[in-house]
Amino acid sequence: MAKGQMESGIVAGRLPAETIERNFGDLHPPLAPHEAAVAADRCYFCYDAPCVTACPTTIDIPLFIRQIQTGHPEGAARTILEQNILGGMCARVCPTETLCEEACVREAAEGRPVEIGRLQRYATDSAMAADVHPFSRAAPTGRTIAVVGAGPAGLSCAHRLAMLGHDVVIHESRGKPGGLNEFGIAAYKSTQNFAEAEVDWLLRIGGITIETGSALGEGITLDGLQDSYDAVFLSIGLAGVNALKAPGADKNGVRDAVDFVADLRQAGDLSALPVGRDVVVIGGGMTAVDAAVQARLLGAQNVTIAYRRDRDAMGASRYEQDLAASKGVRILTNVQPVAVHGNGTVREIELEYTTSEDGRLVATGETLRLKADQVFRAIGQTLSGAPGGLAQGGGKIAVTGPGRTSVKGVWAGGDCASGGDDLTVTAVAEGRDAAMDIHASLRAG
Amino acid sequence: MADLTTNFLGIASPNPFWLASAPPTDKEYNVRRAFEAGWGGVVWKTLGEEGPPVVNVNGPRYGVIHGADRRLLGLNNIELITDRPLQTNLEEIARVKADYPDRALIVSIMVPCEESAWKAILPRVAETGADGIELNFGCPHGMSERGMGSAVGQVPEYIEMVTRWCKQYYDKPVIVKLTPNITDIRYPARAAHNGGADAVSLINTVSSITSVNLDTMSPEPSIDGKGSHGGYCGPAVKPIAMNMVAEIARDPETRGLPISGIGGVTTWRDAAEFMALGCGNVQVCTAAMTYGFRVVEEMKAGLSRWMDDKGYTRTSDFVGQAVPNVTDWQYLNLNYVAKAKIDQDACIKCGRCYAACEDTSHQAISMSPDRVFEVIDAECVACNLCVDVCPVEDCISMVPMRPGEVDPRTGKVVQADYANWTMHPNNPAARAAE
Structure with a gap:
């Protein structure tokens, strides 16, 4: 029986198993063939295309999209994989909104870029489904x-x-x-x-x-x-993970966000994974968002991201921030942790407001306390x-x-x-x- | 509010939108629905001679060319003329005409090139009370193999002969429908005119194979692994149709001959363009087959609104207005000089203009490292390709140079006067005339 969101402490089963399963479904469902054809048709086949320049692996994006358009998704996949052998994963996790899709001329024209990420997934999924490895090895070098x-x-x-x-x-x-x-x-x-x-x-x-x-x-x-x-x-x-330098940071219930994210990925049954009722994530990057959103999806009642600088300085893209907000995560900016309170186990986190003076972060002296039975550190890896x-x-x-x-x-x-x-x-x-x-x-x- | 009423050959209809002779007009049920939907007229699907009706294939009749999102751009068909008994069609025509006296109802006919065949059918058509007939000299598939349809339309002498018979045995207007599958449309039009035709209608469909199935190696539509050429229609054929219409409209021998325009009319704008080139009305088929009869609503509303904007009160105000502007290449003004101009605020920096110009044209567009595209006037011949490939409307325009300015490409001063090829020093004929 689900314990519900009101149960205090770090417990499993806050939501019915089927709700959790639904919550953790594909963020961007794959394109169907006709959707892919229509999405591909929006590509202008730009000259010296800005999307290619914006791609760290320099995938020939207009070419692979044209190959999708002409009904050859496996050819499109080869174009992608020649440059980026993990093109399938990149199609899922790339912050396209700050890379290829930000550079897309249709983003400039209409605020709606060609869906390059989803098209890349369509192509690479087709190749994976075909169950062939498209590359072969050169003659052995002996090295x-x-x-x-x-x-x-x-x-x-x-x-x-x-x-x-x-x-x-x-x-x-x-x-x-x-x-x-x-x-x-x-x-x-x-x-x-x-x-x-x-x-x-x-x-x-x-x-x-x-x-x-x-x-x-x-x-x-x-x-x-x-x-x-x-x-x-x-x-x-x-x-390595950066430590939380605040008194009480060693209390029970305080842990690294990367471990939580890893646990989520390795869990056989997500409904058996415990999560707090009031969760606070310290940090502003992708890991902070991943932890916060997933805490919500597991059924945490209140999830707050607490970041010491302003929105623009966050490592997570605006798209990721909006995703978090849409899942009910509260994003608090210009606050930094000063103490973790609780009797052996975290009960509250105390934050201090900050402001920026000449690019330097300055604490204002004003503090606030948030209820917390679980705190995740997501303040960077080393x-x-x-x-x-x-x-x-x-x-x-x-x-x-x-x-x-x-x-x-x-x-x-x-x-x-x-x-x-x-x-x-x-x-x-x-x-x-x-x-x-x-x-x-x-x-x- | 503009008056859309047209009077084509004395046949009144509440608007210039007729349904062409085709599957949508094959029987009473469809035609009643069309009239209820607001079509101004209908050309009933082609009737054949008395006797066992024709048979159609029992597999696919249509092939298609799709654009993005499966937009239908071109359709081809291998359907024959009506496969229902002649008497059934005639009775239905009579009933529909009686119930819709204000709509135009034309009967399309295709019988063998024998006087007796035409003499036999024409009185029976006349009895229906239909407003006129259209001679199907156009279908390029099936019936043409039997010496009818485009087989007649490709021989001007036959056109003239049959038209003459029809004028002899039928009292009401005779429209001759022409095939585009010829080299010069003026010859069949002149033949129809000489035979006494009241009007021509064009184009019928273009002989075509729409696609080949690369697995079975059969053309589409495929009938048990084989395909036959069909008749192509829809938006894709509109430019071909409009040129043929214009050729007839400006030919001294056929000038003034009423024309019913057919070929890819899909919107009010298409209709207005055909009519500006001299058509008294238009006939529509593919648009109705794609979207249903309701499309006529947009056509009527759009045409009416445009006419109001332009101050045209009736369709005759603008019919043929573009004809004087259709000329031969040799009369185009060679002193008219334009240059492409890119609106940098509208440019989205896709570089298509650059690729097109650099790779395939005149290297007249420069590209900076930060993707600013600019026209090099000294190279630009104003070909318009950049305008055509630019995805942003009105981003690139062709700006005429003013007389007195120096064209940096040629170093010559732009002249105010008109000069064409017939006067050009490079034209041997012009030199010979000196």
Whole structure:
């Protein structure tokens, strides 16, 4: 029996199971063939199209849309996948509203861009449904490359290297591959185990071995990898989480949003997943929105995102903010946490108003308290476990050009590497480009 | 409020929108519905001679060309003339005409090219009280293989001969419906005129294959794996039809011959364009077959509103007004110089004008790194392609240069006077005349 939304504390079953199932259905249902044809027809086939420029993986968007329009979605998928082997996931999770669709000339003209993301999904879903892997490997080179981390950057790098004829061993610290695609994305953006299915499909290129439970510092070292392999690509992500520096932050009920998001993705039965009645999420990025929205979808009665700067400074796009608002999440801006109250378990969070003076955040001294039986920290992730000896910059592994680190023979990409937004699509581009550079360097050397 | 009443060949109808001879006018039920919906007239689906009725295929009769969102742009058919008994049709025609005396009711006829065949059917048609007849010399499929339809329309001598018979054995107006499947529409029109036709109507359908099924390798519509050419109609054929109408309207030998315009009329604007080119009325088929009879409401309301805006009180005020402006290429003013101009505020920076001009035309549009597209006057020949491919209406326009200005492309001063090819120094004929 559902406990209802009024039950205090962190409990499961706040909503009937069928309501939860409905809540976690596909955020954007796939386009039907006729819908896709009509949506594709809106593309103007721009010259040197702005959407392509805006895409971190430089997919030839007008071409793939034209291929959909002419009844060849699998050809469209190939156009996409040649540039972005995780085009299926990117179609689901890319913030298209700040990338290709923002650049679409129809956005400028009508405020209604071509639905590039949904069309990309239509194409890539068609290819996945056809159950063929469209790429094949070049003649074996006899070289083997180590990739550390099986997230988007690592998978992208590995696939490209395998295509070029190299063998690849991916060392993954978790129990299964996928990285943030598998553990870090809201469940309603990747339904029906899509992330896992996509990895399986990607691996069908052949030549890629994944060793799970294998992490730097725990069994493997960079030196060891350099000795054993012809090159190393590091895509270890940002495993650390910023701490909440407020008195009482260690009370029960306070946890990392990334863990909550991962639990949601790995849960077999969402209705068994506990959530608070009054939930407060500290932070303003995508993870904050993912946690807050999903808390609501699980049945939390009151969910508040508390962010220390203003709306425009939020890492989450305006679209994501609106999504949160539409699900009943309250977004409080210009507030920062100063204390977590409660007797061992969180009962309230105390926030202080802030203002911006010359770009500097200043606390005003005025505070407010919010009822909270669950608090999620979503105040950013940090590089953790990076091997010593590699130059860092801005808290990340410093890279130049296509992912070259300060150490010869070692490349890095994805969130752990400097430069680029921390997006799946950016990670894919970085992995691909590093693979091309590794290939070139191995051929030269 | 404009008066839409038309008087075509002395046949009054409350508006210039008639349904063409086709499936929508094959029987009493449909025609009554059409009149109730407000159509001004109907040309009854073509009657054949007495005897066993024709048979139709028992598979698909229509093929289609779709635009975006399955908008029907072109339709082709392999249906024959009416497959119902002659007597049934005649009785229905008489009943409908009696009940709708204010509407035009024309009977389309197609019988063999024998005087006896026409002599036999015409009195029976006359008995129905219908307002006139239309001779189907146009259908390009099926019946043409039997020496009728377009097989007649492609031989001016036959047109003239049959028209003459009809004028001899029938007292009311005779309209000759022409096929576009010829090289020069003026010859069949002149033949009809010489035979005494009261009017011509055009175009009938264009011989066509709409598509090929790439799995079965059969043309569509496919009848048990085979296809036959059909007759193409709908919005796609309108430009072809309007040119043929204009050719007849301005031909000295047929000038003044009434024309009923047919070919892709879908909106009031299409009708107004046909009528401006000299048609006394228009006939519609595909639009009704696509959307139902109710489309006539928009046609009537739109035409009426446009006439009010322009100050036309009756359709005869604007019929033929565009004919004097249809001329031969050789008489076009070569001193008229225009340049494309891009409205930067309206431009959405898609770059289609650039791609079209750079790849396929005159390299007369520049593109800056921040996607500002500008016309290079020194290269622009004013071809209009950029205007045509631009997705934003009125973003690019063709601006005429003023006399006295220097065309940066040619370095020549724009002249105020008119000069055409017949006067041009590069024209050998012009030089020979000097």
